[in-house]
Amino acid sequence: MAHHPAHADHAPEPDYIRAKKGIMSWLVTVDHKRLGLMYLASVLFFFLVAGILAIALRTELFTPGQDFMSAQTYNKVFTLHGAIMVFLFIIPSVPAAMGNFLLPLMLGAKDVAFPKLNLLSFYVFSVAAIMFISTLVMGSIDTGWTFYTPYSTATGGAATMAVFAVFVAGFSSILTGVNFVVTVHRMRAPGQTWDRLPLFVWAIYATAVIQVLATPVLAITVLLLGLERIFGVGIFDPALGGDPVLFQHFFWFYSHPAVYIMILPGFGIISELLTVHSRKHIFGYKAIALSSVAIAIISFLVWGHHMFVSGQSELAGIVFSFLTFAVAVPTAIKVFSWVATLYKGSISYTTPMWYGLMFLWTFTIGGLTGLYLGTLSIDVHLHDTYFVVAHFHYVMVGGTVVAFIGGLHHWWGKMTGKMYNEKAGAIGALLVFVGFNGTFLTQFFLGHQGMPRRYYAYLSEYQFLHQISTIGSWILAAGLLWTMIYLLHSLWYGEKATGNYWNATSLEWHTQSPPIEHNFHDTPHVTGSPYDFPEIDKSGATH
Amino acid sequence: MSTTSHGSGQHEEYPPYLAHHFDTMGQQAGAAKLGMWLFLATEILMFSGLFLAYFIIRYFYPDMMLSAHEFLQKEAGALNTVVLLISSYTMAMAVRAAQTSNTPSLKRNLLWTLLCAGIFMVVKYFEYSAKIEHGMLPGRFYEAHYHGYELVGLPHIFFAVYFTMTGLHGVHVLVGMGIITWIYIRASRGDFHSGNYIAVENTGLYWHLVDLIWIFLFPLLYLVR
Ligand code: HEM
Ligand SMILES: [Cu+2]
Numbered sequence: 001m002a003h004h005p006a007h008a009d010h011a012p013e014p015d016y017i018r019a020k021k022g023i024m025s026w027l028v029t030v031d032h033k034r035l036g037l038m039y040l041a042s043v044l045f046f047f048l049v050a051g052i053l054a055i056a057l058r059t060e061l062f063t064p065g066q067d068f069m070s071a072q073t074y075n076k077v078f079t080l081h082g083a084i085m086v087f088l089f090i091i092p093s094v095p096a097a098m099g100n101f102l103l104p105l106m107l108g109a110k111d112v113a114f115p116k117l118n119l120l121s122f123y124v125f126s127v128a129a130i131m132f133i134s135t136l137v138m139g140s141i142d143t144g145w146t147f148y149t150p151y152s153t154a155t156g157g158a159a160t161m162a163v164f165a166v167f168v169a170g171f172s173s174i175l176t177g178v179n180f181v182v183t184v185h186r187m188r189a190p191g192q193t194w195d196r197l198p199l200f201v202w203a204i205y206a207t208a209v210i211q212v213l214a215t216p217v218l219a220i221t222v223l224l225l226g227l228e229r230i231f232g233v234g235i236f237d238p239a240l241g242g243d244p245v246l247f248q249h250f251f252w253f254y255s256h257p258a259v260y261i262m263i264l265p266g267f268g269i270i271s272e273l274l275t276v277h278s279r280k281h282i283f284g285y286k287a288i289a290l291s292s293v294a295i296a297i298i299s300f301l302v303w304g305h306h307m308f309v310s311g312q313s314e315l316a317g318i319v320f321s322f323l324t325f326a327v328a329v330p331t332a333i334k335v336f337s338w339v340a341t342l343y344k345g346s347i348s349y350t351t352p353m354w355y356g357l358m359f360l361w362t363f364t365i366g367g368l369t370g371l372y373l374g375t376l377s378i379d380v381h382l383h384d385t386y387f388v389v390a391h392f393h394y395v396m397v398g399g400t401v402v403a404f405i406g407g408l409h410h411w412w413g414k415m416t417g418k419m420y421n422e423k424a425g426a427i428g429a430l431l432v433f434v435g436f437n438g439t440f441l442t443q444f445f446l447g448h449q450g451m452p453r454r455y456y457a458y459l460s461e462y463q464f465l466h467q468i469s470t471i472g473s474w475i476l477a478a479g480l481l482w483t484m485i486y487l488l489h490s491l492w493y494g495e496k497a498t499g500n501y502w503n504a505t506s507l508e509w510h511t512q513s514p515p516i517e518h519n520f521h522d523t524p525h526v527t528g529s530p531y532d533f534p535e536i537d538k539s540g541a542t543h
Numbered sequence: 544m545s546t547t548s549h550g551s552g553q554h555e556e557y558p559p560y561l562a563h564h565f566d567t568m569g570q571q572a573g574a575a576k577l578g579m580w581l582f583l584a585t586e587i588l589m590f591s592g593l594f595l596a597y598f599i600i601r602y603f604y605p606d607m608m609l610s611a612h613e614f615l616q617k618e619a620g621a622l623n624t625v626v627l628l629i630s631s632y633t634m635a636m637a638v639r640a641a642q643t644s645n646t647p648s649l650k651r652n653l654l655w656t657l658l659c660a661g662i663f664m665v666v667k668y669f670e671y672s673a674k675i676e677h678g679m680l681p682g683r684f685y686e687a688h689y690h691g692y693e694l695v696g697l698p699h700i701f702f703a704v705y706f707t708m709t710g711l712h713g714v715h716v717l718v719g720m721g722i723i724t725w726i727y728i729r730a731s732r733g734d735f736h737s738g739n740y741i742a743v744e745n746t747g748l749y750w751h752l753v754d755l756i757w758i759f760l761f762p763l764l765y766l767v768r
Contacts, residue, residue, distance in 0.1 A: 111564035113574040178581045186574040187564075216585040220592030224707070232683035233703030235596050240682065241697040246599060250592065523566075 013521075015417065015514040030115035031517060035122055036101030037415065042129070043093045044484075050084040051480065053077050058439070058473040064460045074456030075142040076157075082145035083162065087169050088129055090396060091258065093404050094265030095211070096125070096176050099204045101415055103180060105508035105515060106198050108189025108524040113182040121175035128169035135162045144454065146251060149236040149244040153228050163226045170219045173261075177211030180204055189507065191526035198506045198530045199288055203268025206292035210257045210264070210299065218254035221247070245310050252303035260299045262396060263363075264292055266403030267334055270359050273406050274338050276504045277353035278345025281531045284337035291330035298327045308379045317376055324374035331367055335360065351425030355406025358433050362398025366391060369444065384454075387447025390440045397436060405432070405483065412487065413497030417514045420494060424486040431479025438472020506530040560739045572741040579745040583752050586715075590756055593708050597763060600700055607696030612767040614679060614692070615705070619670050620765040623663050627754045630659030638747040641740035646730060649743070653727045656750065660720045667713055674702070681706045705764055712760060715753045722746050 013019075016033045026034060057077055060069045069077065100118065104111050112118055135141055138158035143151055152159055184205045188197070197205075225247065227233050234240035236247040267288075275282045282288065304312060304320030338360060347353060369391040373379050382388065413419050442465045447453075451462050458466065497513040507530075511520050558568055565571040601608045637652035678686035685699035726746050729735065735743055 109564065114578060115562075115564065117578075174585055178578055178585070181581055182574050182578045185577055186570055212581055212585055213588060216589035217592050220589045223711075224592075224596065227681075227703070227707060231681045231703060232699075233681050233707065234697060234700040235600065235703065241604070241700055243599065243603070246596070518563075 013516045015512065016517045017417070017514055019517040028119070030111070030119050032100050032104050032112050032115065032118060033415075033515065033519075035118055036097055036099075038122060039092060039097040039100060039125075040415075042125070043089050043097050046084050046088040046129070047093075048484075050081050050089060051477065053081040053084070055473055055477050057081060058470040060456055061458070061466050062470045064458050064463050064466075066457055069456055071456050072142065075144075075454070076140040078454060079141050079144050080136075083141070083166075084132065085396075086145055086258075086262075087166055088132060090262045090400055091169075091173060092125060092176075094269065094400065094407070095180070095204060095207055095261070096121075096172075098269070098404075098407055098411065099176075099180060099207075099265065102411065102508055103183055103201065103204055104187065105511070105519055106201050106506055106530075107183065107187050108192060108507045108510075108520065108526065109183065109187035110518045110520075111187075112179050113187055114179050117175055117179055121172045121179070124168060124175065125172035128165050128172060131161055131165035131168060134158075135165070146255070147222070147225060147247075148251075149225070149228070149242075149247040150238055152225065153232075153237045160226055160229045163222045163229070167219055167222045167226070170215045170222070173211050174215045174219075177208040177215070180208035181212060184208075189524050189526050192507075193526075195286070195289075196526050196529055197289070199271035199282060199285070200265075200268035202289040203264045203271070203292050206296040207261050207264045207268075209293075210261050210296050214254045214257035214261070214300070217250065218258070221250040221254060224250070245307070245312070248307050248310055249303070252306045253300075256303040256306065257296075257299045259392075259395070260295055263399050264295065266359070266363075266400040267292065269403040269407035269410075270338060270356055272506070273352045273356040273403075273410055274341050275531050275533075276410070276502050277350050277356065278342050278347045279533045280341050280345035281529070281533065282337070283340035283343075284333070285529070285531070287333050288337050291333045294330040295327060298323065298330070302327060305374050305379075308376055309383050321374055321376050325371065328367065328371055335364055335367070349426070350409075351420070351422060351429055352406045352410040354426060354429040355402050355409065358429065359399065359402045359406065362394055362402060362433075362436065365441075366394030366396075366398050369394065382447060384452055385447035386443040386451045386453055389453050390443035390447060393440045393443075397440070402432070402436075408487070410502070411508075412490070413501050414508060414513045414515070416491060416494075417497050418490045418494030419497050419501065420487055420490045424482070428479050428483040428486065431475055431482060435472050435474070435476025435479050439469050439476055440472070442466075442469045442472070503533075505532055558738075560734070568738065575741045575745060579748050583748060586752055586756075590708075590711070593704075593711065594759070594763075597704050597708065600704055601767075604696050604700065607694070607698060608701055608767050610695040611698040611701035612764065614674075614677070614687075614694075615765050616670055616673070617765050619666050620761050623666050624757065624761050626659045626662050626666070627757050630656045630663075631751055631754045633659065634747045634750045638740070638744050641730075641735045641743040642737055644736040646733060646735065649730050649735060650727060653723055653730065657720060657723050657727070660716055660723070663716060664713065664720075667709070671706075674706075708760055708764065712753070712756055715756070719746075719750050719753050722749065 016031055020029075026038065029035065029038075056069070057074070060067050060074060100112070135158035138161055140157050141159050141162045142157060143155060143159055143162075147159070147163065152163075184197075184201060224233070224235055228236050228242070232240050233242075235242045236244055238244050271282060271288055302320055302323045304316055305324045308317050308321075369387070373382060373388065373391060409420060409425055446462055446465045446469070449462065451458055451466075499512045500509040501513070502509070507520075507524055507526070508515075510524055561568055561571055565574070633652045633655040637649050637656060640646070640648035640652055674680070677692060678688075678690045679692070679698070679702050680686065681703035682699050685702060687694065687698065723746060726743055729742070
């Protein structure tokens with residue numbers, strides 16, 4: 001049967017934004033949709049802050065010498081940029097902001113399993129954010145986002161505060177993860193079997209499992225690092241008898257899985273965007289769903305690829321290199337399935353689709369260059385160069401951020417009740433694409449030629465490529481600002497969104513936009529796959 | 544996807560302890576229990592990081608560990624082990640009492656558990672005070688040599704590991720005492736009976752984990768060979 005727009009037989013009920021009034025109704029809300037919006041506002045704010053820092057870094061690098069930042073300032077700025085981007089933007093971005101909003105809707109549930117825990121998680125996150133920001137007035141941090149010992153045990157500034165901020169942020173992440181795993185297990189609508197889950201749910205599920213299993217190790221790592229700084233416990237500090245490489249093992253045991261916390265939700269978004277906007281059933285549903293789980297598992301076994309030159313044993317290096325290649329298999333399965341989904345689809349070039357297509361290019365470049373870095377002999381040459389900077393920005397920006405922005409457009413009307421302007425969206429996507437590749441494609445060449453990362457100045461041979469990169473970053477910034485402006489503009493002047501403006505079939509489209517406070521008037525019953533579009537293909541002309 | 548809606552029985556007879564977003568008490572209890580197990584998994588993983596650090600330090604400095612551990616009070620550790628085992632038993636009895644709607648027994652057993660936890664903390668307090676008095680402090684605060692103790696190697700690491708592991712465990716005991724107190728208050732209000740005991744059960748799970756961790760800490764720290 002066809003989709004039902006907001007049930008006409010019910011008296012109109014106010015949507016979740018208007019259901020309650022006043023600032024307090026937001027501050028103590030346990031509604032997953034409101035919390036999702038609050039997270040969204042927070043992570044976008046941190047994206048803006050860290051983005052401004054990034055532009056400052058790139059601008060400093062426009063000329064070989066020092067322009068307006070000393071070496072010391074540059075260290076502090078890239079640390080702050082990286083740490084905010086990782087811990088306050090990208091990790092909570094898709095799961096905490098979009099996942100919160102969408103997960104119960106996609107499951108046909110009234111809320112997540114533990115709504116109060118969800119609110120608590122938001123406040124824990126806020127405390128972490130405040131602790132982080134407070135480092136600015138406490139002398140800043142200059143360790144890099146990786147906090148490698150022994151430098152991080154020796155340097156002054158506010159590293160202790162930053163380390164505990166990461167500790168606290170980790171708890172927020174754990175609480176969200178536990179909540180989501182339980183929600184997927186226990187809150188599915190009647191008839192929604194595991195093979196009828198939208199792929200976004202599968203991705204969020206796999207992410208939540210990693211959050212639950214990996215973050216405690218980060219917690220203990222940063223706790224020990226904090227204790228090392230306060231008490232000099234002698235576990236990581238070589239001067240006191242500790243082992244600095246042990247810190248790297250601990251850190252990457254979390255942080256490699258964490259890169260999948262960053263990218264898996266992006267995969268989930270892409271699966272939704274590509275099917276809905278090409279009106280094709282997803283190719284290889286099971287393969288995409290289970291490859292997320294495979295990635296989650298293998299991701300715990302590859303941390304050593306960050307440590308090829310740290311003096312770990314040769315055998316360990318070979319094993320880690322092999323396992324790193326193994327992760328590429330499930331990842332490639334996904335990419336091939338997405339491309340196959342598009343084949344003979346009825347593609348509409350909406351903004352979400354532009355971002356979906358962009359992702360296929362940029363993420364694939366990011367993923368493939370990861371294989372270069374996973375190759376032992378090549379990594380010895382490329383380690384700690386701009387090649388690495390380019391690689392992880394292709395994955396994190398070209399992958400996650402692109403998927404995030406695409407998803408933001410896809411669900412914007414659902415979340416806010418207003419439609420953005422398609423033409424403005426296409427212009428934004430073009431600017432982002434050009435700017436992004438301009439910024440980071442050049443850096444592969446820079447890195448290959450030997451430009452090391454984390455330097456505020458460089459030899460004049462590198463100037464040409466650095467300048468293209470910096471100009472690219474300005475174009476990227478313009479694209480993102482443009483996107484911010486037209487999205488905000490739509491809040492006041494945008495067209496009203498209908499309940500199912502994409503003619504999509506997963507459950508979040510079976511309620512009005514924005515949804516009512518309890519999501520659905522009646523519990524939906526699921527009888528088929530979330531990607532059955534045929535009846536819409538026939539009637540597509542009517543929309 | 545095709546979906547059908549059914550007029551969900553509009554809130555007939557809503558059980559008083561059922562949160563609005565669940566359909567049945569069974570679903571609610573199942574969610575709470577799964578959540579608790581996941582949380583326990585995170586606890587185990589967090590402590591396993593510490594255990595790993597412990598083993599690596601022990602592998603680096605076996606002689607130092609052997610000599611420094613002699614300064615822990617084995618009797619105190621053994622006493623605490625017994626106390627915690629008893630508290631696990633009383634906690635299990637409390638859960639049983641909640642399942643059988645026996646509120647007086649539930650309250651009594653919670654009090655016994657609290658008492659055991661209290662004894663544990665008092666013993667820990669005396670142990671810590673003795674260490675502090677002798678300068679056997681973690682890391683750069685270590686100064687036992689000024690008090691006339693000559694330990695082999697780098698004992699400041701042993702005491703750092705000791706204080707970190709038992710300290711983190713002690714924090715868990717304190718948190719557990721807080722939760723048990725809260726459960727006691729709720730029990731006094733008559734919240735728990737055979738139809739609603741998941742909170743007691745989850746508290747029990749947490750408490751058993753806290754005991755379990757101590758069962759590993761005790762031999763590793765006090766009985767090094
Ligand atoms: C928006 C456009 C962005 C630009 C122009 C940009 C630019 C930069 C620059 C110039 C550096 C310093 C490189 C160095 O000197 O070694 C850097 C480092 C870094 N960036 Fe970005 N970045 C952007 C977005 C992001 C995003 C979205 C993330 C998300 C995780 C991110 C994560 C990092 C990390 C982790 C570092 C490493 C910091 C460190 O070395 O400690 N960046 N970025
Ligand atoms: Cu990695």
